[in-house]
Amino acid sequence: MRTTIRALLAAGDDSAxxxxxxxxxxxxxxGLRDLVDRxxxxxxxMGIGRNDRVAxxxxxxxxxxxxxxxxxxxATTAPLNPAYRExxxxxxxxxxxxxxxxxxxxxxxLARSAAQKxxxxxxxxxxxxxxxxxxxxxxxGAASLEKGGFAEPDDVALILHTSGTTxxxxxxxxxxxxxxxxARHIGExxxxxxxDVCLNIMPLFHIHGLIAAVLSSLAAGGSVVCTPGFNxxxxxxxxxxxxxxxxxxxxxxxxxxxxxxxxxxxxxAEARLRLLRSSSASLPPQVMxxxxxxxxxxxxxxxxxxxxxxxxxxxxxxxxxxKPGSVGSAAGPEVAILGEGGAHLGAGGVGEIVIxxxxxxxxxxxxxxxxxxxxxxxxxxxxxxxxxDEDGYLHITGRLKELINRGGEKISPLEVDEIxxxxxxxxxxxxxxxxxxxLGEEVAAAIVLREGETATEGDIRDFARQRLADFKVPRTxxxxxxxxxxxxxxxxxxxxxxxxxxxxxxx
Ligand code: AMP
Numbered sequence: 431m432r433t434t435i436r437a438l439l440a441a442g443d444d445s446a447x448x449x450x451x452x453x454x455x456x457x458x459x460x461g462l463r464d465l466v467d468r469x470x471x472x473x474x475x476m477g478i479g480r481n482d483r484v485a486x487x488x489x490x491x492x493x494x495x496x497x498x499x500x501x502x503x504x505a506t507t508a509p510l511n512p513a514y515r516e517x518x519x520x521x522x523x524x525x526x527x528x529x530x531x532x533x534x535x536x537x538x539x540l541a542r543s544a545a546q547k548x549x550x551x552x553x554x555x556x557x558x559x560x561x562x563x564x565x566x567x568x569x570x571g572a573a574s575l576e577k578g579g580f581a582e583p584d585d586v587a588l589i590l591h592t593s594g595t596t597x598x599x600x601x602x603x604x605x606x607x608x609x610x611x612x613a614r615h616i617g618e619x620x621x622x623x624x625x626d627v628c629l630n631i632m633p634l635f636h637i638h639g640l641i642a643a644v645l646s647s648l649a650a651g652g653s654v655v656c657t658p659g660f661n662x663x664x665x666x667x668x669x670x671x672x673x674x675x676x677x678x679x680x681x682x683x684x685x686x687x688x689x690x691x692x693x694x695x696x697x698x699a700e701a702r703l704r705l706l707r708s709s710s711a712s713l714p715p716q717v718m719x720x721x722x723x724x725x726x727x728x729x730x731x732x733x734x735x736x737x738x739x740x741x742x743x744x745x746x747x748x749x750x751x752x753k754p755g756s757v758g759s760a761a762g763p764e765v766a767i768l769g770e771g772g773a774h775l776g777a778g779g780v781g782e783i784v785i786x787x788x789x790x791x792x793x794x795x796x797x798x799x800x801x802x803x804x805x806x807x808x809x810x811x812x813x814x815x816x817x818x819d820e821d822g823y824l825h826i827t828g829r830l831k832e833l834i835n836r837g838g839e840k841i842s843p844l845e846v847d848e849i850x851x852x853x854x855x856x857x858x859x860x861x862x863x864x865x866x867x868x869l870g871e872e873v874a875a876a877i878v879l880r881e882g883e884t885a886t887e888g889d890i891r892d893f894a895r896q897r898l899a900d901f902k903v904p905r906t907x908x909x910x911x912x913x914x915x916x917x918x919x920x921x922x923x924x925x926x927x928x929x930x931x932x933x934x935x936x937x
Contacts, residue, residue, distance in 0.1 A: 432583040432607040432788070436503040438614075439463055441651035446624055448648060449499075449561035450655045451492045452668050457560040459651070465496060465562060470504030474578040476553065476569020478529055480585050481577065483508050484553075485528040486635075487519070487541040490659040492561035494634040495644045497532060498588075500563075504580055506603075508589040509635040512539055513899045519544035526589055526601060529570050561656070583607040589795075590637060592736045593833055593842035601795035604739050611788035612739035613645035615762030619744045620676065620705055620730060622650035629674035631660040631683060638710050638838070641740040642678045642732075662686040666694040669701055678707040680838035681714065682869055684721055691724045703727045705747060709734045710838035711870050712826065715754035733757035733824065735812060737804075739789040742812070743824045756823040757816075763787025767818055772806065780817045780827055784809035832923050834862075837869035839901045843923055846894065846902055850875060853893050855883035860913050862926040864906055865933050874906040874927060876913055885909075908932070 442448055442459030450456030457465065478484060484501050486509045488494040494509070501507050508526045510519065519541045523531065530551040533539055545552050553567035581587060587606040591599035616622070628647045632639030634656070647654040655672045657664070660683050684706070691698055703725050708718070709732040718729045730752060732744035744761035745752035752758070759765075766774045767781040775781050786809045793801040804811055813831030816824050834841040843861035850859045857880040864874035879885060887907040894903045914929050916922040927933050 433610045434503070434581055434583055434585075434606040435499055435587060435610065435645070436466055436580050438610055438645065438649040439466065439499070441624075441649055443624065443651065446651060447627075447653040449492050449495050449644075450653060451560060452655060452657060452672050454492065454560045456653060456655070457492070457496065457562050461560075461562060462496065462499065462648075466500045466503045469500035469565065470578075470580060472565050473501065473504055473569070474575060475572060476530070476551070476565075476567065477571045477574045478505050478569055479575045479577040480504060480579070480581050481506055482529045483526050483589060485510055485523055485526065485531045485541070485545075487512050487531065487539050488534050488555065488634075489537065490634050490656070491557075492656040493534070493555060493557040493563050495630070495654060495656050496561035496563060497555060498634065498640055498644065499648065501532065502581070502587045502606075504578075506586045506589055509640070510541065511633070511635045511899060512541075513901070514540070515897055515899060516540040516544050517897050518899060520548065522591060523548055523550060525591070525599075529574075530567075532565070535566075581606050583610070588640070588739075590736050593840045593845065599842060599845070600797055600800055602736050602791050603795050604791055608739045608789050608791060609641055609645060610649070612641050612741055612762060613649040615789060616642050616646035616732075616741050617650040619732070619741070619761045620707060620747060622646060622652055622676075624651035626650060626652035626675045626704070627672065628652065628654045629668055629672050629677050630654050630656045631665070631677065631679055633659065636710075636838075637736045637740045638678065638680070638734060642707065642709065642734070660686075662690055666690065666697045670697045673702055675702060675704045676707065677703070678709065680710045681708055681712065681717060682837035684708060684713070685717055685868055688717065688720055688724060698724055699726075701725060705730055707732060709741070711835050718754050728752060731757055732761065733826065737791045737810060737812075738763060738785055738787075739791070741789070742783075742785050745823075751821065751823070753821075753823050756819070756825050758824065759822040760824075762789050765818075765824060766809065767816060768806065768809070768811070775818075777818055777820045777822075780815065782830060783812045783814045783816045783824065783826070785812060786810060829924070834873055835871050836866075836873060836901060837871075841873055841902050843873075846873060846875065846898065846904065849894055849897050850877065850890065850904075853885065853890060855879050855885040855889075857881075857883075858913055860921055860923060860926065861904065862923040864927045872906065873902060873904045874908070874932070875904040876908050876910050876926065876930065878910055878913060906932070
């Protein structure tokens with residue numbers, strides 16, 4: 431059934447906890463529904479209505495989760511990574527045509543100055559307990575309100591940028607119906623109920639945290655307890671205090687947790703976890719095994735992406751199968767493997783993973799060429815390569831898109847290229863993925879310097895750091911006389927680390 435964020439919230443009993451934090455009283459479902467209604471009224475009064483874009487830059491925590499739900503019930507939310515530099519904020523605020531920016535009262539984020547320079551209305555959020563909040567500010571003015579009231583299923587609920595094969599990130603609009611479908615798919619896959627309590631350690635500007643942790647919990651009438659962000663040192667006290675029934679995270683977080691688990695044997699033995707869910711990057715089978723041994727519960731690896739409002743495939747809870755090294759079977763959308771000639775391949779065939787279903791975006795915004803590439807016969811091309819086994823379980827075998835996946839954080843190499851090309855000593859640059867044992871991949875850059883110019887690795891990294899959020903700054907910079915080209919004369923980012931001899935050929 432096609433529905434909306436607000437309709438999903440009907441699943442919770444009035445007095446049942448909805449959104450909380452480890453050290454705060456939770457907001458119950460009645461409180462959350464009241465907050466939603468109040469927020470939409472306030473936004474409408476400020477001149478913000480359905481399909482108007484509201485950029486949100488808030489610290490990770492319950493207020494961010496509640497703001498996503500409450501603002502999303504009557505407008506389009508556009509959460510941005512608080513770690514961005516001012517230049518990045520300026521780009522995103524203008525690219526998404528934000529009507530206003532929501533920031534936390536007293537929070538000195540660089541998003542404020544970017545919004546001020548752009549003449550954008552700034553709305554201050556004052557947090558209360560467990561996600562409750564009030565909004566204050568001028569807004570763009572009631573005269574500019576086009577459509578008030580609650581959003582409908584086809585309205586855009588969420589806009590995220592995805593790092594693409596161009597330096598310009600693509601805008602992914604997700605409708606109310608898209609994200610509601612995805613939240614329900616996740617709930618069905620892992621059997622979420624009102625008894626479930628999710629401990630959120632994922633950033634809430636990313637699709638994984640927003641949909642898998644927050645919205646799927648609420649849609650099942652369960653609750654989500656939001657931490658200020660992942661912290662391996664504090665994790666065990668949260669586990670002990672919150673007593674979650676499940677967690678969803680990226681593999682690098684689980685690896686950091688495992689590294690400390692031996693010191694917290696009492697807490698792990700007492701935990702009432704029903705499952706651990708892993709997504710957004712590949713989970714090494716060894717990590718899966720150690721997690722299951724440590725926490726005594728099944729680890730469910732799922733495959734997600736922004737354009738699918740997160741989940742596409744998933745392993746299953748017992749008595750269903752979970753296969754280490756596989757991302758599981760279709761879990762929401764239909765999933766197929768597209769061969770070179772455009773035919774759908776049977777079991778064992780290797781090709782591009784394609785999807786279609788109610789959770790999949792209708793297309794990138796204002797980007798006909800990207801859409802022409804992205805859709806074939808109504809199927810969305812993920813840019814990932816894989817093969818399906820006899821049980822319909824998907825195995826990811828590679829990536830066709832030039833994305834760097836740094837432990838779940840996605841970086842467009844072209845965006846980094848473009849910044850580094852502005853360095854006065856740089857003649858040519860190719861940013862590429864460097865295999866990394868914990869993160870899966872790290873950002874690296876190969877640079878050809880201009881004749882007679884010099885620059886050190888440190889100079890290049892300092893230059894990048896001024897204009898790029900830390901996670902996009904190349905960890906490795908190599909200087910070359912010439913950048914190696916593929917057989918066709920084209921630059922080949924994929925496999926460049928091996929070609930340059932920076933890693934063994936089989937890494
Ligand atoms: P995002 O849009 O940030 O969610 O990133 C989506 C991309 O992350 C996918 O297209 C895959 O390349 C990668 N990804 C997501 N889940 C997995 C997984 N379980 N294993 C391997 N790669 C994954």
